[in-house]
Amino acid sequence: MSDKQQIKHNIEKALANENxxxxxxRFGNDYVGARERAYTGKDFEELRxxxxxxxxxxxxxxxxxxxxxxxxxxxxxxxxxxxxxxQDAKDYIKNLAQEKGATKIVKSKSMATEEIHLNExxxxxxxxxxxxxxxxxxxxxxxQKPSHMVMPAIHMTRDEVADxxxxxxxxxxxxxxxxxxxxxxxxxxKKFLAADIGISGANIAVAETGTLVIVTNEGNARLTTTLPPxxxxxxxxxxxxxxxxxxxxxxxxxxxxxxxxxxxxxVTMITGPTPAAYPDGTVQEKxxxxxxxxxxxxxxxxxxxxxxxxxCIRCASCLNVCPVFQxxxxxxxxxxxxxxxxxxxxxxxxxxxxxxxxxxxCLGCERCKRFCPGKIDLPKLIRELRSRVVEKGGLPGGQxxxxxxxxxxxKLFHRLIKAGQLGQKPxxxxxxxRHLPMFLAGLTEGRSLPVIADKAFRDQARNxxxxxxPSKESTPDSKEKVGFFAGCLTDFVYPxxxxxxxxxxxxxxxxxxxxxxxxxxGVPAVLMxxxxxxVHLAQQNIEAFEQAGVDAVVTCCPxxxxxxxxxxxxxxxxxxAWHERAKALAGKVQHITAYVADKSGNGSSLRxxxxxxxxxxxxxxxxxxxLGITEEPRQLLAAAGLELAxxxxxxxxxxxxxxxxxxxxxxxxxxxxxxxxxxxxxNAPTVALDCPGCKxxxxxxxxxxxxxxxxxxxxxxLAEKI
Amino acid sequence: xxxxxxxxxxxxxxxxxxxxxxxxxxxHDSSAAGRxxxxxxxxxxxxxxxxxxxxxxxxxxxxxxxxxVAVHTSDLRRHAEDAELGLSEVDMAIAETGTLAQDSTALDQRLVSTLPPxxxxxxxxxxQVDKxxxxxxxxxxQDLMPGYxxxxxxxxRTADIERVLTIGVHGPEQLHIIFVDQAxxxxxx
Ligand code: SF4
Numbered sequence: 001m002s003d004k005q006q007i008k009h010n011i012e013k014a015l016a017n018e019n020x021x022x023x024x025x026r027f028g029n030d031y032v033g034a035r036e037r038a039y040t041g042k043d044f045e046e047l048r049x050x051x052x053x054x055x056x057x058x059x060x061x062x063x064x065x066x067x068x069x070x071x072x073x074x075x076x077x078x079x080x081x082x083x084x085x086x087q088d089a090k091d092y093i094k095n096l097a098q099e100k101g102a103t104k105i106v107k108s109k110s111m112a113t114e115e116i117h118l119n120e121x122x123x124x125x126x127x128x129x130x131x132x133x134x135x136x137x138x139x140x141x142x143x144q145k146p147s148h149m150v151m152p153a154i155h156m157t158r159d160e161v162a163d164x165x166x167x168x169x170x171x172x173x174x175x176x177x178x179x180x181x182x183x184x185x186x187x188x189x190k191k192f193l194a195a196d197i198g199i200s201g202a203n204i205a206v207a208e209t210g211t212l213v214i215v216t217n218e219g220n221a222r223l224t225t226t227l228p229p230x231x232x233x234x235x236x237x238x239x240x241x242x243x244x245x246x247x248x249x250x251x252x253x254x255x256x257x258x259x260x261x262x263x264x265x266x267v268t269m270i271t272g273p274t275p276a277a278y279p280d281g282t283v284q285e286k287x288x289x290x291x292x293x294x295x296x297x298x299x300x301x302x303x304x305x306x307x308x309x310x311x312c313i314r315c316a317s318c319l320n321v322c323p324v325f326q327x328x329x330x331x332x333x334x335x336x337x338x339x340x341x342x343x344x345x346x347x348x349x350x351x352x353x354x355x356x357x358x359x360x361x362c363l364g365c366e367r368c369k370r371f372c373p374g375k376i377d378l379p380k381l382i383r384e385l386r387s388r389v390v391e392k393g394g395l396p397g398g399q400x401x402x403x404x405x406x407x408x409x410x411k412l413f414h415r416l417i418k419a420g421q422l423g424q425k426p427x428x429x430x431x432x433x434r435h436l437p438m439f440l441a442g443l444t445e446g447r448s449l450p451v452i453a454d455k456a457f458r459d460q461a462r463n464x465x466x467x468x469x470p471s472k473e474s475t476p477d478s479k480e481k482v483g484f485f486a487g488c489l490t491d492f493v494y495p496x497x498x499x500x501x502x503x504x505x506x507x508x509x510x511x512x513x514x515x516x517x518x519x520x521x522g523v524p525a526v527l528m529x530x531x532x533x534x535v536h537l538a539q540q541n542i543e544a545f546e547q548a549g550v551d552a553v554v555t556c557c558p559x560x561x562x563x564x565x566x567x568x569x570x571x572x573x574x575x576x577a578w579h580e581r582a583k584a585l586a587g588k589v590q591h592i593t594a595y596v597a598d599k600s601g602n603g604s605s606l607r608x609x610x611x612x613x614x615x616x617x618x619x620x621x622x623x624x625x626x627l628g629i630t631e632e633p634r635q636l637l638a639a640a641g642l643e644l645a646x647x648x649x650x651x652x653x654x655x656x657x658x659x660x661x662x663x664x665x666x667x668x669x670x671x672x673x674x675x676x677x678x679x680x681x682x683n684a685p686t687v688a689l690d691c692p693g694c695k696x697x698x699x700x701x702x703x704x705x706x707x708x709x710x711x712x713x714x715x716x717x718l719a720e721k722i
Numbered sequence: 723x724x725x726x727x728x729x730x731x732x733x734x735x736x737x738x739x740x741x742x743x744x745x746x747x748x749x750h751d752s753s754a755a756g757r758x759x760x761x762x763x764x765x766x767x768x769x770x771x772x773x774x775x776x777x778x779x780x781x782x783x784x785x786x787x788x789x790x791v792a793v794h795t796s797d798l799r800r801h802a803e804d805a806e807l808g809l810s811e812v813d814m815a816i817a818e819t820g821t822l823a824q825d826s827t828a829l830d831q832r833l834v835s836t837l838p839p840x841x842x843x844x845x846x847x848x849x850q851v852d853k854x855x856x857x858x859x860x861x862x863x864q865d866l867m868p869g870y871x872x873x874x875x876x877x878x879r880t881a882d883i884e885r886v887l888t889i890g891v892h893g894p895e896q897l898h899i900i901f902v903d904q905a906x907x908x909x910x911x
Contacts (some may be wrong), residue, residue, distance in 0.1 A: 023884060023885065061734070076869075134880045135883075152882070153883070181891055185892060189891065193803065219878035222893060226872075245862065262818070265875050266875070268872055268873070270871075274829070275829040
């Protein structure tokens with residue numbers, strides 16, 4: 001099977017697995033609250049700034065720190081081995097076991113040893129290497145791989161575990177969790193007491209002191225590092241920090257972000273060998289071997305963009321908050337490191353080609369970015385990965401044609417849409433407007449087709465009226481000239497949003513203009529990794545708004561707003577002149593809802609009709625997560641006399657993700673199901689939101705399920721109340 | 723440390739430690755600690771104890787009526803395996819998280835707090851700190867970083883099967899913490 005087929009196959013399998021969805025779904029829901037409570041009294045932003053500084057510095061000086069660590073640890077009596085490859089590390093351990101005449105090994109949880117498939121290897125050498133972390137042991141017994149970095153067996157049920165343990169102990173066990181845990185304790189206790197070597201990982205390695213820090217709950221790492229007379233620690237180079245002080249922010253954030261605990265049951269800090277009991281009954285210093293593992297890490301360090309991924313502390317919050325992970329679990333990713341960060345790590349540890357298919361799983365909702373204690377911009381890294389894969393391997397024919405040829409050519413692009421030629425060659429078979437541009441695409445499963453409007457907003461905009469004369473309560477900025485950026489969905493599918501925006505702005509005594517030179521914001525091209533087209537589109541838009549000479553730029557779409565505000569500067573990074581122009585534009589851009597709230601005293605000066613009613617509000621990913629706008633729409637809706645009925649998980653993704661709903665319709669549709677469910681439970685006659693993409697996804701979903709629940713952009717609601 | 727500050731820390735510690743399933747007691751002196759230990763022994767029907775030596779542990783054991791229970795303070799690698807209770811003195815209590823901290827370089831300290839199903843920890847009331855990072859600083863300020871620092875917060879736990887929290891996996895399933903007001907003798911600096 002090709003990578004692509006393999007992933008498709010894994011997805012279908014995961015979606016069919018009810019247990020998995022139950023466990024992950026429950027966890028995903030609990031996690032956010034538990035984490036929040038654990039951080040009470042802590043300043044998360046400050047902590048993650050500190051972690052980013054400590055780990056960023058360590059990444060910059062990785063080689064120097066590895067040297068310093070080696071010296072410090074050796075001075076305390078440890079043996080340090082630098083393993084360049086996975087094989088080097090495995091050979092070292094094999095040789096050590098041979099030299100000691102050791103056959104029995106206990107292991108505590110370590111992603112680095114999973115990464116190099118140490119257990120299988122040691123098994124083939126005739127060594128009995130036992131995982132002692134409960135989840136890892138379960139997986140070892142049934143020959144599976146971890147699906148989550150922190151909770152490796154989260155995909156399994158108690159019944160499955162009972163079956164596995166029954167087989168292992170040849171007795172009939174019931175699916176009673178405390179009993180299963182007790183059995184594991186007894187079985188593994190024997191292994192601990194008999195082991196010749198203990199193998200662990202480490203969460204932090206301190207260069208200054210040669211200290212290893214290990215964070216656990218079960219207590220197996222304490223036994224692993226206490227009982228056997230030989231301790232081997234396998235430590236990835238990214239675990240290094242320079243000073244002992246650097247431990248502090250990491251130890252504060254890791255348990256809180258990983259499991260919502262203020263602290264784990266055990267934190268162990270080991271510096272040099274400590275006494276151990278030998279089989280002959282004597283107590284002497286043990287042997288401590290520390291393997292510093294490279295395996296692709298220096299390559300990552302040398303990469304100006306991906307270096308950032310070395311700031312990861314492996315807390316797995318980026319998995320826990322990912323709507324795709326919640327649905328599919330980790331096995332879909334096919335490698336040890338899963339989720340968004342897993343995609344990046346896989347690229348370096350297993351190769352770009354494999355990761356190339358995985359990055360497609362990202363919805364681009366950017367939720368993980370808000371949660372990452374390493375302050376890693378994962379969405380950016382995934383976009384970068386995408387564009388490098390595309391640069392190397394290219395896009396499939398139809399997509400390539402659209403993104404490289406059609407999209408940058410505004411006239412051709414618009415003519416094609418208008419001509420309704422969307423389903424014809426050279427586009428892919430099947431659905432009509434499939435790949436034009438990715439925004440307009442989401443057809444198929446679980447959602448009705450968007451209808452291209454008879455008259456695009458750009459054609460309606462020629463006759464936009466201008467406010468007549470100065471208003472009575474004229475303010476200094478009331479004559480402001482506001483440029484309207486439509487974006488594809490407003491322009492071609494929902495021109496009524498443009499009309500509503502115009503009505504509201506006019507009511508505020510603003511002159512709204514529509515620069516006709518504007519085009520697609522470029523997000524689809526960015527997301528598909530076609531950087532050149534994205535740059536081209538960005539330049540067209542910058543020019544169009546410069547020529548229009550506007551004071552402010554507004555748009556109904558938070559994704560477009562983010563593109564204009566941030567992405568363009570990122571795209572122009574290497575071109576100072578264009579970067580300046582992008583920056584000037586960025587400074588003027590606001591989402592329409594924030595703009596209106598700003599200019600109307602949160603709606604008070606709009607003097608809206610108070611007809612009463614209830615509404616529930618969906619926080620779009622890019623609205624809340626990227627633009628940080630949550631209060632303004634709620635204030636405006638309240639100003640319109642509407643009572644807000646909050647839904648559960650108002651900020652959970654609706655599954656739109658631009659082209660995503662096309663690439664993975666079944667995933668998208670299940671994420672949508674979840675959203676619709678909580679939306680209906682809020683029991684309000686109207687859904688309000690601030691993104692045309694979400695509007696398309698949600699109203700299409702409701703429609704195809706035969707539900708009549710109007711879904712309106714905030715600006716539409718305001719326009720109705722004027 | 724001012725008395726009221728100490729009381730505040732103790733209140734906070736107790737709340738946090740109990741929230742993660744530890745049991746917290748407070749006694750006047752080491753002989754009262756011995757009586758508290760006796761209560762625990764009776765309640766759990768303990769027959770064998772492995773204890774890591776310290777001044778406070780010795781005083782506490784002196785006050786214990788040891789007729790029905792075997793107490794071992796040496797050859798612990800052998801005895802801790804089947805002891806039902808491990809006893810030790812820890813260096814520090816961290817209020818913010820309900821955590822105990824100890825320089826566990828000596829093997830015995832680790833054996834009695836990892837192998838037996840019940841761990842009883844003695845701690846001097848004046849050895850409390852507020853924040854976790856204060857304890858990290860404390861160890862960092864020592865001339866030589868201790869070989870094995872243990873931070874213990876509640877009994878051992880897992881949520882690896884269906885995310886159901888289960889107390890007591892590889893480490894102790896019960897953690898009892900006895901604060902001693904007037905421990906007497908040296909503080910274990
Ligand atoms: S990328 Fe960030 S959120 Fe994800 S595991 Fe690493 S530190 Fe945690």
